Amino acid sequence: MSVGAPPQPVGVVRPARVGRPTRRPVTLLVTSALVVLALAGPLAFLVVQASDAGWGPIARLLFRSLTASLLWNTVRLSVVVTALCAVLGTLCAYLVERTDLPGRRLWGALLVVPFAIPDFVVGFGWTSIAPGVAGYWGAVLVMTLAVYPLVYLPVAAALRGADPALEEVARSLGLGRLARFWRVTVGQARRAILGGCLLVTLVILAEYGAFEILGYQTFTTEIFSEYSVGFDLAAASALSLVLVGLSLVALVVQNLVRERHGARVARGAARHHAPQRLGRATAPALVGVVTLVVAALGVPVGATLYWMTDGAPSALTGDSLVGAGLTTAAYAAAAGLLATLMALPIALLVVRHPSRLRSALSQSTLLILAVPGVVVALALSSFTEQHLGGLGYQSAALLVLAYALMFFPLALVGVRASVAQAPRALEEVAGSLGLSRARVFARVTLPLVAPGLAAAFCLVFLSVVTELTATLILIPTGAQTLATQFWAYQQNLAYGQAAPFALAMMAVAAVPAYLLGRFFDRLPTQRASALDPRVLP
Amino acid sequence: MTPLFSLLAGALALSACGGVSGTTITLYNGQHVETTDALVAAFEKSHPGIHVLVRSDSENTLDAQIVEEGPRSPADVFFAENSPALEYLQDRGLLAPLPRDVLAATPSRFNSPTGRWVGVTARVSVMVYDPATIPRTKLPTSILALAESRYRGLLGLAPSETDFQPIVTAVVRAVGRARALAWLEGLKRNAAGHLYASNEALTLAVNRGAVGLAVIDQYYWYRLRATLGTGAMHSALAPFAPRDPGYVVDVSGAGVLASSHHRSAAGALVRFLVSRAGQEIIARSDSFEYPIASGVVTAQPETPFAALQPNPITIAQLGTGSTAVALLREAQLL
Numbered sequence: 108m109s110v111g112a113p114p115q116p117v118g119v120v121r122p123a124r125v126g127r128p129t130r131r132p133v134t135l136l137v138t139s140a141l142v143v144l145a146l147a148g149p150l151a152f153l154v155v156q157a158s159d160a161g162w163g164p165i166a167r168l169l170f171r172s173l174t175a176s177l178l179w180n181t182v183r184l185s186v187v188v189t190a191l192c193a194v195l196g197t198l199c200a201y202l203v204e205r206t207d208l209p210g211r212r213l214w215g216a217l218l219v220v221p222f223a224i225p226d227f228v229v230g231f232g233w234t235s236i237a238p239g240v241a242g243y244w245g246a247v248l249v250m251t252l253a254v255y256p257l258v259y260l261p262v263a264a265a266l267r268g269a270d271p272a273l274e275e276v277a278r279s280l281g282l283g284r285l286a287r288f289w290r291v292t293v294g295q296a297r298r299a300i301l302g303g304c305l306l307v308t309l310v311i312l313a314e315y316g317a318f319e320i321l322g323y324q325t326f327t328t329e330i331f332s333e334y335s336v337g338f339d340l341a342a343a344s345a346l347s348l349v350l351v352g353l354s355l356v357a358l359v360v361q362n363l364v365r366e367r368h369g370a371r372v373a374r375g376a377a378r379h380h381a382p383q384r385l386g387r388a389t390a391p392a393l394v395g396v397v398t399l400v401v402a403a404l405g406v407p408v409g410a411t412l413y414w415m416t417d418g419a420p421s422a423l424t425g426d427s428l429v430g431a432g433l434t435t436a437a438y439a440a441a442a443g444l445l446a447t448l449m450a451l452p453i454a455l456l457v458v459r460h461p462s463r464l465r466s467a468l469s470q471s472t473l474l475i476l477a478v479p480g481v482v483v484a485l486a487l488s489s490f491t492e493q494h495l496g497g498l499g500y501q502s503a504a505l506l507v508l509a510y511a512l513m514f515f516p517l518a519l520v521g522v523r524a525s526v527a528q529a530p531r532a533l534e535e536v537a538g539s540l541g542l543s544r545a546r547v548f549a550r551v552t553l554p555l556v557a558p559g560l561a562a563a564f565c566l567v568f569l570s571v572v573t574e575l576t577a578t579l580i581l582i583p584t585g586a587q588t589l590a591t592q593f594w595a596y597q598q599n600l601a602y603g604q605a606a607p608f609a610l611a612m613m614a615v616a617a618v619p620a621y622l623l624g625r626f627f628d629r630l631p632t633q634r635a636s637a638l639d640p641r642v643l644p
Numbered sequence: 645m646t647p648l649f650s651l652l653a654g655a656l657a658l659s660a661c662g663g664v665s666g667t668t669i670t671l672y673n674g675q676h677v678e679t680t681d682a683l684v685a686a687f688e689k690s691h692p693g694i695h696v697l698v699r700s701d702s703e704n705t706l707d708a709q710i711v712e713e714g715p716r717s718p719a720d721v722f723f724a725e726n727s728p729a730l731e732y733l734q735d736r737g738l739l740a741p742l743p744r745d746v747l748a749a750t751p752s753r754f755n756s757p758t759g760r761w762v763g764v765t766a767r768v769s770v771m772v773y774d775p776a777t778i779p780r781t782k783l784p785t786s787i788l789a790l791a792e793s794r795y796r797g798l799l800g801l802a803p804s805e806t807d808f809q810p811i812v813t814a815v816v817r818a819v820g821r822a823r824a825l826a827w828l829e830g831l832k833r834n835a836a837g838h839l840y841a842s843n844e845a846l847t848l849a850v851n852r853g854a855v856g857l858a859v860i861d862q863y864y865w866y867r868l869r870a871t872l873g874t875g876a877m878h879s880a881l882a883p884f885a886p887r888d889p890g891y892v893v894d895v896s897g898a899g900v901l902a903s904s905h906h907r908s909a910a911g912a913l914v915r916f917l918v919s920r921a922g923q924e925i926i927a928r929s930d931s932f933e934y935p936i937a938s939g940v941v942t943a944q945p946e947t948p949f950a951a952l953q954p955n956p957i958t959i960a961q962l963g964t965g966s967t968a969v970a971l972l973r974e975a976q977l978l
Binding site for chain 2: 171172173234238239241242318319320322324328331332333334335336340488489492496497500501579580584585595596598599600601602603604
């Protein structure tokens with residue numbers, strides 16, 4: 108404060124303090140700080156690696172026409188796929204949740220399942236049956252089909268939880284169906300749409316496998332080449348920093364759009380919606396939804412089954428299939444658990460003790476979603492080699508830690524949604540009845556947020572099952588996951604042998620995907636769009 | 645939670661040891677996974693005291709890992725796809741000398757000039773083309789011609805593939821650095837929009853007609869045929885003219901790491917790779933590479949190895965591939 112600052116008027120109460128606990132949540136702060144520190148590790152690694160190389164070589168690498176074309180490829184893909192996912196996800200959610208579309212419950216379930224299919228299996232499915240799918244438009248098609256559930260899931264939940272009164276008023280005022288859709292439905296789901304879009308953008312920035320199959324170059328594929336061809340960690344790190352910059356832009360844009368359309372729609376009462384009649388629009392709507400399900404679910408599953416039965420006769424891979432399946436499930440479960448545990452303190456801190464700084468910190472943890480898996484893996488393996496004398500190198504524990512860091516943001520999404528819903532009053536009552544903080548946490552808070560913890564676990568589990576690039580680097584020698592086995596066979600053009608592993612991946616991932624769909628189904632408020640860090644208590 | 649951890653512990657234990665008493669060695673494998681698995685299985689059968697853990701990845705990733713691991717590397721043996729990956733480690737003093745009898749199994753021109761790795765298989769670069777897009781008569785006889793404008797929009801390229809580097813090195817040796825750079829820039833123009841991350845994806849693209857022609861190692865095409873069946877092959881192979889810089893034989897080999905604590909077991913594995921038994925597994929496998937040791941010849945319907953007329957570039961001249969990488973960067977293909 109400067110010397111000549113005017114004295115503060117007496118008696119002004121800062122409204123933000125009202126209702127805040129007086130004691131600082133020390134345990135939460137300390138554990139959260141540790142988690143944020145762990146998440147910042149890989150980012151710090153990038154900076155150190157890139158600066159080790161010195162500015163000259165980095166500048167030569169970054170300021171050339173190849174960078175411009177990679178930037179153009181990455182940006183035009185992210186923007187178009189994000190827009191398509193927003194449209195498809197919102198339309199489908201609207202049709203399933205708000206209209207009398209025939210069989211809408213069934214479609215609702217089928218529309219979620221593609222979330223359980225790895226992007227590179229979607230790419231594999233399409234290229235193996237439709238040779239024309241390649242390059243930019245191939246990438247647009249495959250990525251849209253692979254990631255639109257990231258928008259569909261939260262939007263469907265938001266629509267389900269929104270107050271139907273608005274819709275009814277709009278209708279009584281004589282607004283047509285299109286106008287109602289645009290001004291009411293989209294309005295009510297705006298936060299969910301934006302949150303989903305941000306996830307889509309970040310996932311596309313870090314995608315590798317699908318683009319490799321499609322022959323499309325982005326920053327992430329180039330990071331791979333730099334590392335694997337030139338053994339050039341510094342170059343890969345510098346390119347990754349550009350990627351982090353791009354995701355920062357996405358984060359800021361999302362915030363700006365949200366602020367501009369600031370007013371939060373009052374939740375009102377979540378009661379049953381009378382479904383809107385589609386009338387003559389029924390047939391085209393149905394055709395649209397069926398086409399999407401066939402393209403996103405039918406093609407990859409169909410192609411996989413085709414290669415299993417019709418591919419070249421192959422040696423029975425039963426043994427390695429079961430082994431890889433068990434290993435995958437064990438890694439995924441351990442990582443799901445760890446990431447969920449890491450997300451809990453941050454979610455509690457941000458929702459229960461909000462401040463601008465904490466919100467910003469929690470939101471910045473999203474950035475790691477856009478760091479390619481290979482970079483996170485290199486950061487960890489290089490750290491153990493250089494500073495821990497090789498301790499934990501190529502161990503399952505390190506791999507699980509890498510997964511937990513990479514997919515932490517997804518865990519946070521699930522946990523925060525639940526924490527925001529858990530009524531604060533119950534904890535206060537328990538506290539006033541003389542329970543210690545720890546016991547309040549164990550007996551009141553945990554049971555209240557359990558569904559969110561389960562959702563977080565499922566989200567991370569799903570992502571781990573399909574993770575490839577970090578796994579290849581960190582996996583213990585001799586161990587295999589379904590994804591690495593699929594990749595090894597697919598790389599050698601042995602589709603017949605690759606197919607069972609793709610199918611097993613989908614099978615292992617289908618259960619959590621289904622549970623996740625149920626979780627978002629039940630979430631009765633707009634807070635499903637929990638990417639919003641300032642979920643008010 | 646408890647069953648979860650026991651499951652994890654189980655997976656760990658499974659991956660950490662094979663349960664066989666005796667020596668356990670680790671093989672870093674950059675080669676065709678199934679063939680390597682078959683070789684390792686046969687080796688373990690004939691050497692009951694030795695268990696082999698296999699870590700498969702791209703040869704360059706493994707190369708980078710070995711360098712990073714330094715003296716602590718868990719790897720005992722490295723089986724690379726191309727000689728530059730081995731020369732790279734050898735230059736850094738990370739490979740141990742091999743016993744004379746192991747080296748003697750392979751003709752010396754396919755071995756490390758300093759005796760620290762031995763050639764196991766050979767591969768040869770050829771053109772793959774789609775006859776529906778470009779008739780055979782329009783194909784060039786020299787790889788240098790692929791930079792000409794008449795191939796614009798027809799060419800496909802996988803510049804980040806390690807298999808491409810020996811070809812670039814051969815071109816540099818044939819025409820000099822400046823002309824080689826201009827040639828690469830021509831290739832880049834002609835292949836705009838058709839850059840692939842792997843030779844597998846590239847071969848597939850030619851076979852489905854998305855690309856008119858490309859340069860690959862011969863075995864990718866045979867592997868694709870084994871998967872798709874002869875009826876689904878819409879592409880064909882064509883060689884460059886004898887001794888053309890595009891007509892390169894390059895060698896895949898194996899070496900023992902200097903940091904290995906199990907050198908004799910590791911040496912036994914390398915010895916097996918170039919033995920008659922090992923070479924016959926390669927000859928019969930789906931990798932479709934040429935066996936080059938112990939007098940074994942391929943059983944596959946490819947041009948016999950002895951009938952090839954490749955460019956006379958040597959292993960030493962191929963080096964570590966650093967010139968090729970620098971040039972590819974300069975041409976902004978990397």
